[in-house]
Amino acid sequence: MQAEVQSPLRVYLDHLERGELAYQFSLAAGRPVFFPRVLCPFTGSDQLEWRVSAGIGTVYATTVVHPPEGAPYNVALIDCDEGFRMMSRVEEVAPDKVRIGMRVRFRLHRPGGDEPPYPVFVPVEAA
Amino acid sequence: MDGLKRGSAAIVGVAESDLGQVADGLSVIDLMAQGTKRALNDCGLSLKDVDGLFSATAQSRLSVLALAEYLGISPAFLGSTIVGGSSFEYHVAHAMGAIALGLCNVAVIAYGSTQRSIGRKQATVREINPYETPFKPFMPTSAYALAASRHMHEFGTTREQLAAVAVAAREWALLNPAAWEKKPLTIEGVLSSRMVSYPFTVRDCCLVTDGGGAIVVTSAQRARSLKKPTAYVLGFGQSVTHASISNMPDLTVTGALAAGKAAYKMAKLDPPDVDAVELYDAFTINTILFLEDLGFCKKGEGGAFVEGGRIGPSGQLAVNTNGGGLSYCHPGMYGLLLLIEAVRQLRGECGARQVRDCEVALTHGNGGVLSSQATIILGTEATL
Numbered sequence: 001m002q003a004e005v006q007s008p009l010r011v012y013l014d015h016l017e018r019g020e021l022a023y024q025f026s027l028a029a030g031r032p033v034f035f036p037r038v039l040c041p042f043t044g045s046d047q048l049e050w051r052v053s054a055g056i057g058t059v060y061a062t063t064v065v066h067p068p069e070g071a072p073y074n075v076a077l078i079d080c081d082e083g084f085r086m087m088s089r090v091e092e093v094a095p096d097k098v099r100i101g102m103r104v105r106f107r108l109h110r111p112g113g114d115e116p117p118y119p120v121f122v123p124v125e126a127a
Numbered sequence: 128m129d130g131l132k133r134g135s136a137a138i139v140g141v142a143e144s145d146l147g148q149v150a151d152g153l154s155v156i157d158l159m160a161q162g163t164k165r166a167l168n169d170c171g172l173s174l175k176d177v178d179g180l181f182s183a184t185a186q187s188r189l190s191v192l193a194l195a196e197y198l199g200i201s202p203a204f205l206g207s208t209i210v211g212g213s214s215f216e217y218h219v220a221h222a223m224g225a226i227a228l229g230l231c232n233v234a235v236i237a238y239g240s241t242q243r244s245i246g247r248k249q250a251t252v253r254e255i256n257p258y259e260t261p262f263k264p265f266m267p268t269s270a271y272a273l274a275a276s277r278h279m280h281e282f283g284t285t286r287e288q289l290a291a292v293a294v295a296a297r298e299w300a301l302l303n304p305a306a307w308e309k310k311p312l313t314i315e316g317v318l319s320s321r322m323v324s325y326p327f328t329v330r331d332c333c334l335v336t337d338g339g340g341a342i343v344v345t346s347a348q349r350a351r352s353l354k355k356p357t358a359y360v361l362g363f364g365q366s367v368t369h370a371s372i373s374n375m376p377d378l379t380v381t382g383a384l385a386a387g388k389a390a391y392k393m394a395k396l397d398p399p400d401v402d403a404v405e406l407y408d409a410f411t412i413n414t415i416l417f418l419e420d421l422g423f424c425k426k427g428e429g430g431a432f433v434e435g436g437r438i439g440p441s442g443q444l445a446v447n448t449n450g451g452g453l454s455y456c457h458p459g460m461y462g463l464l465l466l467i468e469a470v471r472q473l474r475g476e477c478g479a480r481q482v483r484d485c486e487v488a489l490t491h492g493n494g495g496v497l498s499s500q501a502t503i504i505l506g507t508e509a510t511l
Contacts, residue, residue: 009257035258035373061280061378063272064325065265075264075324077273077373087259087373096325100280111261118261 008036011050016117021055021106023084024048034084055106056081057121064095074098078121092122133393134359134511136223137350140170140343141467146456147307148243149337155186156193158239162341163198170343171354172233174198179222179234179344181206183214185251185459186240194237204231210367211494212407215342215463216501220363222344232345239339240458247335250459256371265324268332268410270372270496272324275412277378279326281427284415286326288430290317292411293330293453295439300450302440302480307334308454331411333451338458342466358470359511361396361487362504364389372496379427382500383420383491390489390502391422398422401504402485403472404444405465407493408451414438417491418446421502445482448472462492466503473507486510 008024012035015022024033028045039046057080066072074095078088090098091107104121111118142165144158159182167173180202182191191207204225208217215236222234242250264270278284294314300306312330320328350357366382366389369375391397398421406417415429423444424432432438438446449455449468456464469488471477486509492501 061273061277063264063269063276064322065263065269066322066324067263067265072322073263075262075269075273077378085373087262087264089262100276115261116257 005038008038012036013116015050015052016108016119019108021053021119022050023053023080023082025051032082032084034086051082053080053082053106056124057104059090059098059100059102059104060085062090062098062100072096076121078104086119088119088121090121090123131220131223131363131393132227133361133395135347136226136344137347137357137359138219138342138466138470138505139345139350139353139355139357140166140172141470142166142169142340143305143464143467144239144339146305146338147336149241151244153241153244155184155239155241155339156190156197158241158337158339159184159190159194159237159341160197162239162339163235163237166235166341166343169355172343174200176233177235178202179204179206179225179231181218181222181234181236182238183207183209183218183460184239185242202231204234210499212409212460212462213492213494213499213501214460215466216490216492216503217365219344219360219466219503220365220501223360223363226344226346232349234344235341236344236463237339237341238460238463240460241337242459243335243337259371259373267496268327269324271410271412272327273372274378274416274497275326275410278412278415281379282430284430286318287314288415288434289326289331289411290314291433292408292414292438293317295433295436295442296408296447296451296453298439299448299480300454303450303455306450306455307336308450327410333409333453333457333461336456336458338456338464340463340467342463342470356474357508358473358505359508360503361506361510362390362392362394363502364393365499365501367499370495370498375497379416381416381420381497383417383502386491386500386502387421390504394504394506396487396504401487401489402445403448403469403482403488404446405469405488405490406447407461407465407491408447408453409457409461409493411453413493414446416497417493421489421491440480448477448480448482462494465490465492469505473505
């Protein structure tokens with residue numbers, strides 16, 4: 001039997017491979033949906049449209065992880081201007097200088113090896 | 128859960144298993160069985176009376192089957208809802224419903240963990256979330272740290288106020304012979320400890336211990352024939368708002384708001400009626416968030432509320448009287464131990480940490496990363 005749906009994660013990663021931060025938009029709800037999925041969590045509709053974010057957002061929450069070994073690093077929640085929130089980190093600024101409300105811009109990070117690319121953010125003024 | 132009737136069931140037996148660092152080689156089912164035996168002894172019932180069995184643990188996929196096999200019983204009703212540390216508050220409500228329907232009459236709810244003995248990595252299956260794992264958050268701590276950052280940003284909550292929660296918990300723990308931590312703690316001591324995920328140092332984080340226990344739930348009618356004072360289930364409420372922290376709608380408002388409202392409504396009680404408050408303090412921010420969401424202070428004022436020892440043994444509100452997950456015991460899914468402490472407070476069994484004239488105790492369980500919230504309000508015979 002042929003698969004009826006594509007993997008939302010696969011589509012998301014394919015966009016990232018092309019340097020695009022993609023999200024879904026629910027036509028029924030008139031709202032963005034993130035993380036990508038097969039149905040809209042607001043209406044139950046399966047009509048979800050893929051869109052590409054402009055990649056601009058605001059830091060909603062932030063922490064600095066202090067691992068037992070190695071340098072501290074940032075983990076943040078970013079509110080993208082299109083109205084969806086995602087976990088990421090802010091680079092090009094010391095991890096403890098990342099501030100809530102800071103305007104940030106998407107940048108693709110390629111960890112290399114078998115790991116897929118993922119989105120990080122940098123301060124808008126540094127971009 | 129509008130179908131549950133105030134005071135129709137009661138928690139009649141409670142017991143911890145061995146806690147802290149248990150004997151080498153003990154299994155989580157050993158601990159559940161030990162807790163079960165002690166809890167049944169506590170109320171004068173025996174295994175042959177048990178016709179409902181509930182359990183949850185991170186270390187056994189089909190734990191309620193393993194426990195039934197171990198105890199040599201074939202209960203008429205089984206439950207194994209697992210929603211993190213608040214699972215056992217849900218179990219109480221499910222047992223209450225099952226008892227009301229006649230599906231069982233004496234339910235045991237059990238828990239066990241050996242996460243300290245075998246190491247946290249061995250105790251918990253690591254789950255990959257492709258939208259979070261690449262950023263290497265130190266979970267669950269970083270999720271709660273993100274919530275704390277937002278609370279600090281919106282309301283000006285300080286690290287010293289977070290630390291005050293840990294200090295109060297330690298003061299209570301020093302009154303509890305079963306507590307893991309035995310030495311005093313100061314605000315400066317919290318702030319200067321090893322940073323884990325800002326703003327949390329290791330002293331803002333719950334302990335990593337072994338432990339477990341069991342409670343026995345039965346009908347109010349049966350409860351009255353048993354030997355100890357009865358802790359009636361007056362109210363229950365629950366709320367699930369998200370699973371991963373990226374999907375929590377507002378990091379400063381938890382599902383405790385909805386859970387608490389439902390529990391107070393069922394109990395026909397309000398926050399000022401509560402004598403002892405047992406909150407799931409996985410991290411210092413939890414206590415602040417839950418005091419706000421459960422109506423003990425206004426949203427945003429939790430930081431100021433916990434200052435000056437207000438929730439400590441000499442304070443105005445008795446919060447986490449056993450020393451909490453921060454200083455007494457935290458085996459990973461602490462919610463069962465909240466219920467045990469609440470029942471003991473209502474019975475007046477708590478010695479140096481006993482809350483005077485304790486008639487109503489509120490327990491609030493938390494699961495996941497502020498994800499599954501459940502409130503149980505318990506009361507003495509006088510509150511019926």
